[in-house]
Amino acid sequence: MSDALLTPQQRDLRDEARAFVRHSVPRQLLLDMDAEQVRYPHQYIEDLAQHHLLGLRFPTAYGGRGLDWSHEVLALEEIGVLGASLACLYSLPSIVGEALHVFGTAEQKERYLKPILAGKLTVAEALTEPRGGSDFFGATTTMTRQEDCYILNGQKRFIVGAEGADLFLVYARSKEDGAGHTAISTLLVERGPGVEVQHVYGLMGTRGGGTGRVYFRNVQVPLHNLVGKEHGGYEIFNQMMIPERMTSAAGALGLARAALEIAARYSNQRKAFGQKIREFEGVSFKIADSLTRLDAARALVYHTARIIDAAGNSGYVRRMVSEAKKFATDTAWAVVNDAMQVMGGIGYTNVYPIERLLRDARLMTIWTGTNEIMNLVIQHEYYRQLLAQPASARDVEADALNADADGEKIFE
Ligand SMILES: Cc1cc2nc3c(=O)[nH]c(=O)nc-3n(C[C@H](O)[C@H](O)[C@H](O)COP(=O)(O)OP(=O)(O)OC[C@H]3O[C@@H](n4cnc5c(N)ncnc54)[C@H](O)[C@@H]3O)c2cc1C
Helix, strand or coil, rough: CCCCCCCCHHHHHHHHHHHHHCCCCCCCCHHHCCCCCCCCCCHHHHHHHCCCCCCCCHCCCCCCCCHHHHHHHHHHHHHHHHCHCCCCCCCCHHHHHHHHHHHCHHHHHHHHHHHHCCCCCEEEEEECCCCCCCHHHHHHCCEECCCEEEEEEEEEEEECCCCCCCCEEEEEEECCCHHHHHCEEEEEEECCCCCCEEEECCCCCCCCCCCCEEEEEEEEHHHEEEEEECHHHHHHHHHHHHHHHHHHHHHHHHHHHHHHHHHHHHHHHEEEEEHHHHHHHHHHHHHHHHHHHHHHHHHHHHHHHHHHHHHCCHHHHHHHHHHHHHHHHHHHHHHHHHHHHHHHHHCCCCCCCCCHHHHHHHHHHCCCCHHHHHHHHHHHHHHHHHHHHCCCCCCCHCCCCCCCHHHHHHCC
8 A cells, every 4th residue: 555545553553564574473484384394373373462463453452452444454464475374363363353342242352352362362263164165054063052051063174273273263053944044153162172173284375374174072162152142143254254354355465465576576687588587578567467456456455444444344345345355366366376477487486485375375265255255245235236226326228319219128
């Protein structure tokens, strides 16, 4: 974002996050995570908390900074430079914290939100199941109410942070019958008896973030760990999808920016046929296209952040958030892919981090709702809004010579 558009407070926060990324994250951590020698970077979470960078939007009383989305996206873009694993782990307190902040009881906020933001309690969010992620409301994990607790049974997969998490935010079916969106509830589940996490081998990228499969076998969850209302998971899901998708979108900007910078600098040094490769249009136009795409994606993400700040949650907000997630992550993929092309063979090796960023970027179009699911939301909310009101500024349809030829307007 251009400095000219930032307030002094926004600039300071951006610079703070940038300084953290530059000075507080050891290079070796990134390498060890990619090699799966680190399975969960506890120290990184503690360092973020020490720098007071977790859960920026939440009230100061709980350890946040009481800021808004227009601020949080600035920090997220900077953290995104570290790649998808560290960006996602940074985002989890923002995502799980949203459910606690908006729907949690005072006791839940005190008991969970505070230590999460202090880096003392690590979290994961468990939505996806082996039988389907996009079809989320078809979840088959069940919770059954007993006198003094819920009994949770089922399994979740691809859960980032699972290996290190002390606390899981879990969606489960709380009613046997009824459509999923009326039958799902949300629980806070502490790691304990009946909770088993298995390491997921063989991720293409986004490694070292503790992605795992989680089994719940007759887990006793206290009744007071229900978030919101019983069977009220749909509402919580809709709210959580704002941070879920905005964190992906803003993180993707940083990741793509990092790759683009490496490729642009490389093209200014590398020579072929007696000249710098940036002097070939085939190279410099790729840089120009990438930059334009990235600036457009950033504009959409930052604009959406302001819309959320102004409008809270609504169908329109859901549409904009989905547009931002889709466009920013598709852009990141295209930009990193072109960065690799600009660098030629060396870009495909681990002499440069482009190949790691490419592996990370690929996931971003899949997780937090695939970009096809983003399209589903975008068209749904657009049609809903469009068809609920008359034509906008003017009846443009009437501005045709034969507009009144009703006999020609055949629809069936
Ligand atoms: C490394 C990793 C980390 C993850 N982290 C987490 C996490 O922390 N927590 C969590 O809960 N989940 C997580 N996920 C899960 C992720 O969000 C899901 O993988 C994703 O939502 C897609 O679900 P699926 O894999 O079941 O694919 P499916 O739902 O089976 O989809 C397969 C294909 O069908 C398409 N499709 C499905 N339905 C439609 C439709 N209606 N219209 C058009 N196309 C459709 C999809 O777009 C996709 O291309 C993670 C996944 C990975 C790989």
